[in-house]
Amino acid sequence: MVVKRRNRLLSLESILDAALACIDESGRLTMAELATRLGTSPSSVYHHLPGRAAIIEALRERVGATIDSPAVDDRDWAGAISAWMRSYRRAMAAHPNLIPLLIAQPMTSESGLRSYDRVAGLLSRAGVAEADIVPWITAFDSFALGSAFDLTAPDQPWVVADRADLPALGTAVTAGPAGRRRADTAFELGLTALLEGVSRSIEG
């Protein structure tokens, strides 16, 4: 019994390994390509997981396991959300090609839902109006995912050398940070602005 269960788990894991490799390399997931990579048939894959959406949801669960769950800390809700956002961006930056696939389907992943339930609870107890909680969570989400993609950008996203006709951008690029520091500074600026936006919505 134990051996059988272990084999089954190994097999599920190997399917998810191969699916994530497909997505990381090509940006897409088809059951045919996945089966080819595993040296098996699509029907063997369906034996373990009911289809493409279930595989993507299992990958949400797997990548989600590398994201720190938001702390239940009502005295410092902004700190709890910041730590979650930093961890979320870092985890998704490791698999940017997975992002569009995750966005495109409803979340059923248990760890994912529990994390969002915690964020919703933090915002609610902080005093955010109930109708504004989903919009704020969406704004945080969009910023985290856009910022994860930004980590795939080249060191200098704009080619402005010797471009006297782009004076403002040229000056800004010369004066500003480049590479990873550019991305990290931007993420922290935007995160602070979003959290202050939440604070003002509570006071207002």
Add this chain to the structure above:
Amino acid sequence: MVVKRRNRLLSLESILDAALACIDESGRLTMAELATRLGTSPSSVYHHLPGRAAIIEALRERVGATIDSPAVDDRDWAGAISAWMRSYRRAMAAHPNLIPLLIAQPMTSESGLRSYDRVAGLLSRAGVAEADIVPWITAFDSFALGSAFDLTAPDQPWVVADRADLPALGTAVTAGPAGRRRADTAFELGLTALLEGVSRSIEG
């Protein structure tokens, strides 16, 4: 002469049409798949455009042509940036699969560079420190692109029906907007928060 030039332009347009169709459908662009779609050889494609990066840059120029250039309006820099952001998000939402390809390579597109030069000029004349302009532009960019992706999300991104164990998220989903209104409300909340963040950085 006129006819010849016109043929060449038509051909370039047909390459870009096919490249955008490849990306929209599969999320990727390979010269082999592009040539197959055009019923020609990769070398015929190279005759018009020097390679994959040049095609992606030409698509940046094409999609960029549908984005309203930021107004040069120093009395209302926040309004000028808001209008640009709304137009930018709308244009990219029409081709979300193009976003990762655009982020991954340096921008040489003329209309793209001119738009960013205008945004940099607006922020500079508003009083943003030169070293902070690229980070703020990056934060706006990440939020616009993440929000464009969010427009591809299902009407309800979280499956919380009959989930008493997710009370905060369940309440928030019931109380909040769904579908396009969810996405639009989130975008406007986040955009306002980012612009107020810029304002505070000027005052501070």
